[in-house]
Amino acid sequence: MYLREVKLLREKITSPDRYPFNIPSLRSLESLPFRKNVTFFVGENGSGKSTLLEAIAYQCGFHTGGGGRNNYYELASSEAWLGDYIRLSWLPKVNSGFFLRAESFFQFANHIDEVAREDPGVYEAYGGRSLHEQSHGESFLALFRHRFGRSGIYLLDEPEAALSPARQLAFLSILHKLQRKAQLIIATHSPILLGYPEADIYNFDAQPIGLIEYEETEHYRISRRFLENRKFYLKELLD
Ligand SMILES: Nc1ncnc2c1ncn2[C@@H]1O[C@H](COP(=O)(O)OP(=O)(O)O)[C@@H](O)[C@H]1O
Numbered sequence: 001m002y003l004r005e006v007k008l009l010r011e012k013i014t015s016p017d018r019y020p021f022n023i024p025s026l027r028s029l030e031s032l033p034f035r036k037n038v039t040f041f042v043g044e045n046g047s048g049k050s051t052l053l054e055a056i057a058y059q060c061g062f063h064t065g066g067g068g069r070n071n072y073y074e075l076a077s078s079e080a081w082l083g084d085y086i087r088l089s090w091l092p093k094v095n096s097g098f099f100l101r102a103e104s105f106f107q108f109a110n111h112i113d114e115v116a117r118e119d120p121g122v123y124e125a126y127g128g129r130s131l132h133e134q135s136h137g138e139s140f141l142a143l144f145r146h147r148f149g150r151s152g153i154y155l156l157d158e159p160e161a162a163l164s165p166a167r168q169l170a171f172l173s174i175l176h177k178l179q180r181k182a183q184l185i186i187a188t189h190s191p192i193l194l195g196y197p198e199a200d201i202y203n204f205d206a207q208p209i210g211l212i213e214y215e216e217t218e219h220y221r222i223s224r225r226f227l228e229n230r231k232f233y234l235k236e237l238l239d
């Protein structure tokens with residue numbers, strides 16, 4: 001474990017009614033402790049998971065559009081609005097790691113292609129070829145398998161976005177190996193990923209953000225109810 005706590009610097013906030021400070025989960029946030037090698041962020045769409053993850057990435061010195069410390073490229077809309085308003089407590093401090101943003105992975109892949117024009121060797125960290133020549137899911141797994149591995153902090157925003165259920169399971173096994181020497185904070189909607197044991201799950205629908213058990217998450221409950229009784233569920237929904 002490296003990152004022990006993120007604290008919101010409330011005294012610096014001048015416009016509490018504006019984004020990002022008006023997001024309910026952040027309105028009531030004082031600090032969030034990290035106790036495990038793997039921490040999940042869950043919550044409804046718009047509950048503030050990405051906003052906080054991006055701010056942590058910013059404070060880690062990672063490109064807020066996605067990438068590590070050495071990835072500099074132009075990407076609009078990568079401002080970390082909350083970045084200057086949080087403080088991270090480390091023990092020990094690490095500088096290595098990666099910020100994965102599903103929504104700007106395409107631009108990240110462009111960036112790697114550009115670097116590879118000068119130095120084709122960089123593809124080795126991404127499965128031996130351009131991320132654009134792999135399917136979305138393949139390129140994600142190539143990144144997880146080849147680029148993730150060293151100790152450090154890995155911030156992943158919806159890594160399941162491109163992955164089939166079978167590949168989400170493959171991801172769990174990669175995650176399990178990686179967490180032995182790294183810390184991961186993962187925003188996810190996947191009931192498969194959330195099932196990873198020994199992880200903390202923070203619920204962004206609660207105010208203040210609090211820990212929640214796997215079986216209590218909406219993601220688990222809704223998926224389970226749907227799969228167990230699809231016909232009944234559909235009848236309620238569609239009739
Ligand atoms: N740049 C922005 N300007 C204004 N509001 C934003 C901006 N980015 C996100 N929001 C709003 O902040 C809320 C939280 O967004 P986000 O952190 O992306 O949620 P999540 O990742 O949990 O789905 C949403 O209601 C969203 O519309």
Ligand SMILES: [Mg+2]
Pocket residue numbers: 049050051157187
């Ligand atoms: Mg998000």
